[in-house]
Amino acid sequence: MPPPGQKPTAKSLMYAFKPLIASLALLAVPVFAAGTPCGDVAPAAPMSLATSLDYALCHQPQTRSAWAQLRAQQAGVDIAQAAYSPDLSASASLSRSQSDDGSGSTSAGANLNLSYLLFDFGQRDAQLAQARALLDASRAGVDDTLASVWIDTVRAYFNVGKAGKQIDAYKAAEEAAKASLDAANKRAAVGTATPLDVLQAKATLAQATLNRTKAQNDLANSKGALAKAMGISPMQLPVLADMPTSLPDLPLAESQLDKLLDAAVRERPEVRSALANLAAADASLKSAQLATRPKLSLSAGLGVNRSWPDSDARSSGTIGLSLSIPFDLSGATKARTVQAEAQRDASAAQLESARQGAENDAWQAFYSLRSALDTLAAAKVVQENAAKAYDAALTRYKAGLDTLLDVLSAQNTLASAEQQQVAARYDWYAARASLAWALGGPLPNQLSQWAPPAAR
Template sequence: MRVFIRIFPLLATLTASFCVQAESLSARLADPLATEAMLPLRSASALAARVGERPCASELPASPLTPLDAVDLALCNHPQTREVWASARLQAAQVGVARSGWLPSLDGRAGVTRNFTDDSQLTQRNAALSLSWLLFDSGQRSANIDNARQLLDAALATRDATVQSLFLAALQTYYRAQATQAAVQAASDAERSARESLAAAELRYQVGIATPADRLQAQTAASQARLNTQRAEGDARNALGALANALGFPAQTPLQLAALPAVAAANEFQQDVDALIAAAQVRRPDLKAAEAQLRAADASIAVARAQGRPTLSLAAGPNWQRFEGETTRTGSIGLTLNVPIFTGFENTYRVRSAEAQLEARAAQRDRLRNQVALDVWQAYQSLTTATQTVQTSRDLLASAEQSERVALGRYKAGVGTVLDLLSAQSALASARVQRIQAELDWNIYRATLAQAMGALDYSLLQAAEGRP
């Protein structure tokens, strides 16, 4: 019993070690050519990793939802991120397929044959191993690997472009939800002002200073303000449902959004637009994908040309045969030179097809390069306009608030008309909406410019929130 107690920990250690080694061996056998090592981290994890925080979220945070949280959830839960990751893994596996062409192949064969006659039966058994190895192929395998690597680069760049598009879409949905909540507050403020005007009109009507028309106009304005509030609340509920859906949750999921910091609307982005376009043409992942596809098409031409050239192969293997109780062992080894002489012009047209594909990829790359320049130009001009309108809308709101206070004071004092008051309140409500729209445009166009330049990542949001 004591011996068993002493041996048991050793057996447990050996068993655990064996399990670990078995898992390691299983992993190596699953990917013997180490193609998974060519892949970076998963899309969402790579972008979402932040100091001291969970890299990929799947549940709503306990605190109010910030833009950072919204992007985390959208990237982690959106099916398209899994789709582009699977596409990248597929292309990495194709690199493994191309690499396998450099290795020999070994086949085994065994058989039993039984022959019957009228007075006897004979049994023959045979087995063989066959080793085949392509020694020379005029560069076809190298070109295949180059083609597969370039397609992998294209898949990874496409993955980055898709993630940035989802990043921008999540931000746009979040900012719109924030704007609709701000619109509810603005509509509520306008309704409160309209009710205050109605109360003043009622008071003046009761003391005989105001006419019934003044009272009815104030009542109409108050009802319209209430209607606007109800519509704004409905828009806000729809926007929150759209945001929940974008984050991978049911539309009815309750969301509490964090208050956004005040829009600085600084001109820090003001740079030479030519320099911005040049930087975008270096950084844009979709343009990188087009460049990689162009290089892959060039490698396909080399593959097509090599397919019409000579190859040299090695074949070897032993054979065993047992018949009538006797075993015969034989073996063979040989070299085979294959020289294509005439293939019905198949190789000619295969090369022409690959060259046409290269021209098409080059045209697609050039078209995308022009689109990148247009995207940056439009986003830059939109952000410039939004920056200007943010300050203008604030000035407009300040003057509208002062005008409404003066008009209300004059009306209560009996020296102003109800039309002047209602006009001032309508202008104030419009100014509030324009300020909300200006700040929404600034937030969205700032992210749009970053995405147009291929630079949309968490640093944009972390800087806005003052986080590391």
């Protein structure tokens, strides 16, 4: 169930993900759709992207903080609404008086007082409007937090996948270097190769081993970043599932770019939060401006008093209207109005900054994805031709038709091409995720399920 006063919307990220956050459900905040309840058990291996996202959204402290802030702001709305209710208070007293001659008396009393603000020229309305606007900002803040956790986890997940596949590529380069060294040793044994060939082949093999060792360190660092993004110990991080080698094409014509930018400005939670904060600042300014207006209140009271030893009991009742007219002799009210005006101007500037930032993020993500797609296609062609060139060079060297330098050059080109292909594929995945995040709106736990707004 959503928190009191919150209406579920398709825009909210909480309805796009599918884990069930049991701990948050106990606190009456929005929960994710059906899935495995959150727990402390580490995800099973191999871990898919969807599983890592579910776990991160369950366990990241930022999400719990965002929900807590949302509950606090809901309480702020309740406080503002309480100003429309009457105030009721009760008091009781007991006293004893003693004179010099030893005589004395005891008296007791009880009073019940009711007060209600009848009219204040809209100041309560402004305060309630401010509280509701801040609640809207808090809701958008929850969406922003979830989006941040989403993109951080996705990027960390792809970095681990890329580092792992690059190790595989370095291992392949190492095997190729071993093959070149073996060929050089065989030719040196029969006197058709020089000792320099063997030394060059050994140096190339050592460099390939060094590259693999560095890549293994990069993988360890990437795993640590993913574990942090998920809120899990690095020791509990399971092996990742393989990513698909291909994903559905996205229609990304430049003619649609204006629609994508509009969607980003409209859907991004930072923009929605800034809009709500501006509305709250407007309401705060109105409240400050109305602080000098009179207030009309109704009050009623009922009292009972009794004294001993004469057992004299008296009761009383009062009802009346009171008009309060504040005078800003100290200038504090005027200063609060100036302060509220400045805060309103700051909120307007923050809204403009959020809009520009959302538009710029979408622009860069759009062209990054197009570039990543072109790079992926080019890297595949480079790798295929480099593999053929290396096979040909090694075959010709074994036949005595090429030098070892030709083989090593082709081998280095192949190793570089394989690294570029791995990087291009994961950069393509990350670029798709970055565009989804930059455009705002519901974020999927499967990239294959996402399409830009213009294609929906």
